[in-house]
Amino acid sequence: MSGINRKLDILLEDVSAVGPATSALDSILNVSDELHKLKQKIAEMENQLATAKDRINGDLAMGVRRKCPGLNVSLDRNGCKVGYKSKQLSLSPDIQTKVWTVKSPDMRFSRRFCRRNGPQLALMPDLDGIIGSIANYFMSHYKTLGEDINGTGKLLIEGRSATLLDLAEWRDDNRGTTA
Numbered sequence: 001m002s003g004i005n006r007k008l009d010i011l012l013e014d015v016s017a018v019g020p021a022t023s024a025l026d027s028i029l030n031v032s033d034e035l036h037k038l039k040q041k042i043a044e045m046e047n048q049l050a051t052a053k054d055r056i057n058g059d060l061a062m063g064v065r066r067k068c069p070g071l072n073v074s075l076d077r078n079g080c081k082v083g084y085k086s087k088q089l090s091l092s093p094d095i096q097t098k099v100w101t102v103k104s105p106d107m108r109f110s111r112r113f114c115r116r117n118g119p120q121l122a123l124m125p126d127l128d129g130i131i132g133s134i135a136n137y138f139m140s141h142y143k144t145l146g147e148d149i150n151g152t153g154k155l156l157i158e159g160r161s162a163t164l165l166d167l168a169e170w171r172d173d174n175r176g177t178t179a
Contacts, residue, residue: 058171063131
């Protein structure tokens with residue numbers, strides 16, 4: 001019976017004896033305010049991550065364009081696309097696995113690239129290795145590409161034709177958008 005008595009005592013207790021209702025409200029408001037601040041911080045950090053990814057994609061595009069001006073290079077929020085004639089590779093940094101993700105409409109072409117250049121796909125501050133791998137892979141696949149010294153490849157930034165100067169500005173712009 002003591003369990004029933006205890007329950008009755010709780011039900012009949014004076015509300016003021018339990019504590020002021022404002023302490024529960026203060027707790028809710030504090031948690032809500034803290035949650036709002038955390039959401040703002042997460043949004044800020046996601047923006048910083050997107051900016052850093054845009055910058056590394058821009059660095060990759062610029063390096064490929066300089067190393068092999070005959071390649072077509074396209075840059076957008078999804079990464080850097082490099083192509084020549086009917087072949088292309090789409091590269092994007094995967095922050096979770098710390099490697100470059102490589103995709104292509106021709107799966108054999110991208111798999112062969114990854115197999116030949118596996119160690120170069122690790123994300124590193126120095127992009128010379130991956131840039132050289134991309135240029136060499138295309139030049140070994142297309143012998144005529146090595147003969148192109150005029151830089152007849154196309155450069156696109158977010159779908160628009162661009163110059164190397166536009167690419168440098170896009171890369172340096174914190175928002176990653178063209179002017």
